[in-house]
Amino acid sequence: MDAPAAAEGCGKHIVLVHGACLGGWSWYKVATLLRAAGYRVDAPDMAASGADPRPLREVPTFRDYTRPLLDLLASLPDGDRVVLVGHSLGGVNVALAAETFPDKVSAVVFLCAFMPDCTARPSHVLEKFIEGKWLDWMDTEMKPQDQDGEGKLPTSMLFGPRIIREKFFQLCSPEDLTLSASLMRVSSMFVEDLALRQPYSKERYGSVRRVYVVCTEDYAIVEGFQRWMVDNSPVDEVKEIAADHVVMLSRPDELVRCLTDIADKYA
Template identity: 70%
Template sequence: MEGNSRTHMILVHGACHGAWCWFKVAARLRSVGHRVTTLDLAASGVDPRPLREVPTFRDYTKPLLDILESLLPGEKVVLVGHSLGGMNIALASELFPEKVAAAVFLAAFMPDHTFRPSHVIEKLFEGNSADMMDSEMKPQDPEGKLPPSLLFGPQITRQKLYQLCSQEDLTLGASLMRVGSLFLEDLQLQQPYSEDRYGSVRKVYIVCKEDLAIVEEYQRWMIQNNPVQEVKELDGADHMAMLSRPDELAQCLADIAEKYA
């Protein structure tokens, strides 16, 4: 895995997680010369805001949008979104297509440019593959003006998210996860992303073959629904591939960066 300091990768976490979940992959990529940014989305990781101060999905995504807005003219990045983070990099690609060398979806929700962004989340919950088990999903306010909160329970964390991770990584995840949201109601109000902006960004999908949260069948449905430039696979990777298969994922991202950036 050879590094290229001109390649800038931004790694975006999923719901209830933070920049911390990328520590293994970021260290591996940086050790060979890649430039890597891991960030906390609003009300995530060490970001001090509580969820109630983040009323919309765009507010939640703002830390990523701020980074893209600050890039120098002509500078491009490789965006990597995990799980719900796929929705964040899709919004970023819609707003800043000229700054995205490639959008990489890691076992992630990947919207198309035909339906509203919420469509790919709704479809998962329509089937039986989205058993949330002991997760807590509840309203934040009596009026329903704020997005419902989400917190993964210990059973789903152990059995569907981290089932192939070490006991140490499971303990780390369980101790650092925060209350988050899917922002589904807000995403239902948004117009579909455009073909000439979001649709013009080159996309790669990384299928995690042992994912029990967003199962392989559903990952492949999203690829069929919104064809990408390239599909890669990670064998033996659960939903938290950055923890269960960090070497393989780091190599995969390095290969993508070399090809598209």
């Protein structure tokens, strides 16, 4: 893809939020292309992810996990607004960010991502996904972190090599698969903590423009479940990309075109 002229982005600010077990590094292709096109781009590591030094045991709640994103938005000057893009579990991060700072968000983009609604607790979409057996978890390791059985820490999760290859990265290059497998970190879906939280409100999260990007070749959060979430909580616009779950690595050019269209329309 030839990068558009640098003036095209006009300094519009896009914040890219990774999914579970990944980090800001997963956006390296997309961030490079967006910056070349004149957009301001941040791709922060959530707590205990990417290059963040904390172990998962020091991140007991989903808000703790999301803290780097919330701190980034809190640091923005008055009047600055961003386009938030959440991938996979990152959809719940960007929803929390929009609930916390609705005045700093011009649009929220859910990229084959879990998307909470404004009526159920934020754990609801995750619980529906798990209970509905939408994914064969294959060699994913899920373990309790609490040795005393008190359940105060979220269940840990680490994707194994088979599920990565067959369900997440099936359209990615061998090089990106190798890179990603070496950088994966233990994470969590934080279902236990999210089940204790109140629904995100119509007045805050619900007031922000929302776009859902469906990935039609996604074998992780399959297209049927993505469309169920859109039906459950309608958005301003739905876009499609013929891509696997890790679309930012397998189809970066198409994704950049999609995100620049969204930023130019809503930012």
